Amino acid sequence: MHISQRARDIQESAIRKLDAAVGRASGVTFFRMNIGQPDVPTPKAILTALATDEGPVLAYGPASGLPECRDAAAAFHSRTSPGLSREHVVVTQGGSEALLFAMVALCDPGDEILVPEPYYTNYNGFATFAGANVIPVPTSLDQGFAIPDDAVLDTLVTPRTRMFLFANPGNPTGAVYGADQLRRVAAWAKRKGLWLVADEVYRAIWFNAPPLSALNIAGHEDHVIVVDSTSKTFSACGLRVGFLISRNLELMERIERLGQARLGPQPRGQRAAIAALQLPEAYYEEVRHIYKARVDAMMDALAQLPGVSFHRPEGAFYTMARLPVQDTERFARWLVEEFRDTSTGRPESVVVAPGPGFYADPRKGRDEIRLAAVREESQLRRAVELLGLGLKAFRG
Numbered sequence: 001m002h003i004s005q006r007a008r009d010i011q012e013s014a015i016r017k018l019d020a021a022v023g024r025a026s027g028v029t030f031f032r033m034n035i036g037q038p039d040v041p042t043p044k045a046i047l048t049a050l051a052t053d054e055g056p057v058l059a060y061g062p063a064s065g066l067p068e069c070r071d072a073a074a075a076f077h078s079r080t081s082p083g084l085s086r087e088h089v090v091v092t093q094g095g096s097e098a099l100l101f102a103m104v105a106l107c108d109p110g111d112e113i114l115v116p117e118p119y120y121t122n123y124n125g126f127a128t129f130a131g132a133n134v135i136p137v138p139t140s141l142d143q144g145f146a147i148p149d150d151a152v153l154d155t156l157v158t159p160r161t162r163m164f165l166f167a168n169p170g171n172p173t174g175a176v177y178g179a180d181q182l183r184r185v186a187a188w189a190k191r192k193g194l195w196l197v198a199d200e201v202y203r204a205i206w207f208n209a210p211p212l213s214a215l216n217i218a219g220h221e222d223h224v225i226v227v228d229s230t231s232k233t234f235s236a237c238g239l240r241v242g243f244l245i246s247r248n249l250e251l252m253e254r255i256e257r258l259g260q261a262r263l264g265p266q267p268r269g270q271r272a273a274i275a276a277l278q279l280p281e282a283y284y285e286e287v288r289h290i291y292k293a294r295v296d297a298m299m300d301a302l303a304q305l306p307g308v309s310f311h312r313p314e315g316a317f318y319t320m321a322r323l324p325v326q327d328t329e330r331f332a333r334w335l336v337e338e339f340r341d342t343s344t345g346r347p348e349s350v351v352v353a354p355g356p357g358f359y360a361d362p363r364k365g366r367d368e369i370r371l372a373a374v375r376e377e378s379q380l381r382r383a384v385e386l387l388g389l390g391l392k393a394f395r396g
């Protein structure tokens with residue numbers, strides 16, 4: 001039977017690639033640094049709201065989300081980007097659906113999306129859904145993953161370019177773009193007639209200075225979209241509630257239509273999201289404190305490994321590290337399938353995400369891996385120790 005080219009083109013998630021091999025290895029304790037699924041407990045207020053009685057019928061909700069959930073998200077974002085209200089917010093099934101809606105709303109088949117690479121690998125999948133192509137904007141670990149100058153960006157624009165999409169803070173880089181850099185890129189995109197789509201699902205997790213939201217850049221109200229999510233900030237990946245936010249009301253009308261086509265997002269999840277959005281500032285401070293301690297532990301451990309260089313994350317909970325090996329796909333698979341350290345009395349190994357999965361061209365990033373600081377410090381230290389032992393054994 002026929003299966004569409006789009007379905008054939010969807011990439012296997014680079015992050016999940018090694019999972020099958022992990023599942024086959026019985027009796028081994030794996031320290032998993034390859035996926036962004038934190039183990040931080042979901043706040044009680046969210047769990048309580050989820051358990052609330054919804055009445056005798058689980059009814060559909062409105063296409064753009066419950067009004068009170070849109071209000072709560074608008075109020076939350078207005079703390080940093082004043083003047084937002086319900087009409088600027090659509091509730092989506094996670095940040096993922098907000099990204100998909102943005103691409104479908106802005107791109108016709110064959111259109112192009114500029115994305116600084118390395119980038120969150122699922123952007124490829126959403127673009128394939130939308131029939132669009134991701135065009136990578138090269139950045140490098142040595143330059144702190146900074147966005148290249150306007151002159152370089154100019155060379156990547158074609159008549160099919162529709163949007164500049166970036167994550168801030170970045171996954172997989174942990175890089176936070178400074179306000180000057182963001183304003184410069186926003187001005188460049190505006191000059192070129194491009195949408196600026198800021199994926200801010202990690203915006204609450206920063207270590208030095210809070211990232212500027214793209215919603216808060218004056219003079220850019222008409223061409224900015226922000227994607228947000230409850231997944232990482234509230235350690236609620238399974239809630240599947242996200243937001244698409246823009247001050248461009250013509251666009252928001254179109255997004256409402258996309259929402260109608262799939263009916264509304266789950267009301268119960270939205271009630272839980274309201275509880276999340278009403279948490280006090282102290283909650284966010286605690287989250288930052290937890291991830292800062294983890295990221296510091298991971299960085300300190302990595303610094304002990306000879307020949308390994310890395311970018312110290314300014315936000316989110318990932319780092320890209322460069323290893324003294326030529327093929328991290330092979331190395332990562334070898335760690336899962338063959339490498340075992342038994343010094344604790346039981347076989348242990350580590351799972352990392354190979355770098356090429358975060359690049360449009362899989363020949364790039366071959367000496368890089370992404371590590372996620374999603375476990376508590378002692379486990380991260382042990383995971384990096386195992387990585388070091390693995391490196392020694394693999395090379396020697």
Ligand SMILES: Cc1ncc(COP(=O)(O)O)c(C=O)c1O
Binds near residue numbers: 036093229241242
């Ligand atoms: C940069 C980035 N954007 C979006 C998402 C999607 O998040 P969700 O659909 O869980 O909100 C993720 C998930 O890891 C991510 O890392």
